[in-house]
Amino acid sequence: MSFPAPAPALPLTGATRLVGMVGNPIRQAKSPENFNPLFARRGIDAVMVPIEVESDRFEADMPALMRLANLDGVVVTMPFKARIIPMLDHVDEAARRVGAVNAARRRPDGTWEGGIFDGVGLVGAVRSIGLEPTGLRVGLVGAGGAGSAIAFALADRGIRSLSVTDREPDRAASLTARVAQAGTPAETLAALDLAQLDLLINASPVGMGPDDGSPVDLSGLHARLAVVDIVTRPATALLEAARRSGCRAAGGAAMVAAQTEAIVEFLGIGPSESRTTAQTK
Structure with missing residues (x-):
């Protein structure tokens, strides 16, 4: 960007x-x-x-x-x-x-x-690749502070559903319970099924290190899936794979700018x- x-x-x-x-x-x-x-x-x-x-x-x-x-x-x-x-x-x-x-x-x-303002920034990043959150099936990796803010911001903008995975399952379950209580269908999964998603968001630390791999199984990437990785490094394993697969994708710089x-x-x-x-x- x-x-x-x-x-x-x-x-x-x-x-x-x-x-x-x-x-x-x-x-x-x-x-x-x-x-x-x-x-x-x-x-x-x-x-x-x-x-x-x-x-x-x-x-x-x-x-x-x-x-x-x-x-x-x-x-x-x-x-x-x-x-x-x-x-x-x-x-x-x-x-x-x-x-x-x-x-x-x-x-x-x-x-x-x-x-x-993490959620506001994420919505701005999604819009920067030509999407509106309304009606999207969203997969979220990471249920910490940034992930929680992102989840609620997307729910407020009318996403269709939210699936969350986190290395601490109890944290993911707490987040999805609160989002569901606010009226948006939400579930906790051990692993995301990318074929069932319109938007994938990485809000985990995976990708911050130069030798980090992807936070999800990349074999499920498809061109209809949009990807936002909030890690601020210019290139991550997830972003590079998404772009090779023809996905619309944005990195952390787009979120930071918004x-x-x-x-x-x-x-x-x-x-x-x-x-x-x-x-x-």
Whole structure:
């Protein structure tokens, strides 16, 4: 997936708003590389900075960080997506169902609101290959935080059915029970039958390593099956096999792009007045 050329970054001034990327470890985080160019393209006078918080200090240090007057939002990664929830004044329905938050914003009244955007990003990735989720038979590999957010987002968009497999069967069973309770037919399987699916999603860690194989048996791939692998490596065994089989396919970059756009909208930081003025001259 190609991205627009980066816009010149706004100079940092006393008026620049801060957005934190909070996790531990944080060195591998790519979010600043995605958010800061988008801020620049939109003329938003904000900067995302990585912040590593010690795990055993999170409950003490995070509230202090959130009291910074010029901090407008945080993007949260492992292992803090669930632990931040008690610190927030409002949590959206999707985050409540999943039990995790990956972005929070300061509201005009000073309170903090959190949400989860993995599902929004996945829906964007599906749309990037020309599909709408409505009516699809979906197979999902991985029932963790990202997989759960994806499952509920797809259910909310009217998929026909959901089949889930996970290396922890109890976790998959818990997810399918909650999705089914919300009104979407869902089942837990030891292995997915690709012939019975319209859309296959890998939300597991399989594929993150360069020597990883596929999270599913590739012999069942067929050209009518669409595939989304949320792993952010440009090529995975699953994606390469899907493309060889003629499947419509998208990798993690498509999900990240859609998720980044959605979080920037959620944060609600407006464009810099100086940049807006310059662009209209």
